[in-house]
Amino acid sequence: MSLRICPYLMMNGNAREAIRFYEQALGAEVIGIQAYGDLPPNPNMPLPPEARDLVAHAMLKIGDTELMLSDCLPSHGQPWQSGSQVTLCITSPEPDRTRQVFEALQQGGQTICPLCEMPFSPLFGNVTDKFGVNITVVTDVPQGIML
Numbered sequence: 001m002s003l004r005i006c007p008y009l010m011m012n013g014n015a016r017e018a019i020r021f022y023e024q025a026l027g028a029e030v031i032g033i034q035a036y037g038d039l040p041p042n043p044n045m046p047l048p049p050e051a052r053d054l055v056a057h058a059m060l061k062i063g064d065t066e067l068m069l070s071d072c073l074p075s076h077g078q079p080w081q082s083g084s085q086v087t088l089c090i091t092s093p094e095p096d097r098t099r100q101v102f103e104a105l106q107q108g109g110q111t112i113c114p115l116c117e118m119p120f121s122p123l124f125g126n127v128t129d130k131f132g133v134n135i136t137v138v139t140d141v142p143q144g145i146m147l
Helices: 015-026 095-106
Strands: 004-011 029-035 055-062 065-071 086-092 110-118 121-128 134-139
Touching (some): 015 055, 015 065, 086 095, 095 110, 095 121, 095 134
Parallel strands (some): 004 065, 086 134
Antiparallel strands (some): 055 065, 121 134
């Protein structure tokens, strides 16, 4: 069961600007972009109207490397903080392996978002490990981790 690791940038409401910048500066190819307003509503965490167009998930391809981005949602417990905008994203094709990796990384760390189903993945979660590294763990879907 192989794992993939790619950088994941957490932006402060300017993910779309960053995407355009990386397209121009690095020749990035946009694989997909999904806004928070495109996600199914969560009655426990209503989305503020000003957040509807913010990027919930985007994937770029730069050469042979994938780069993921999203905008933080402070109203949902995702405050943006300088120095915390780079996250590692670990993907696995197997849900059991995703759970195993997530549980191992939680040891001595802090769960930010428990494993849950998302429109782009059957399992998705965020943790800050005991060294302060922000890590997203996700089960990849057959066509790739995209919307």
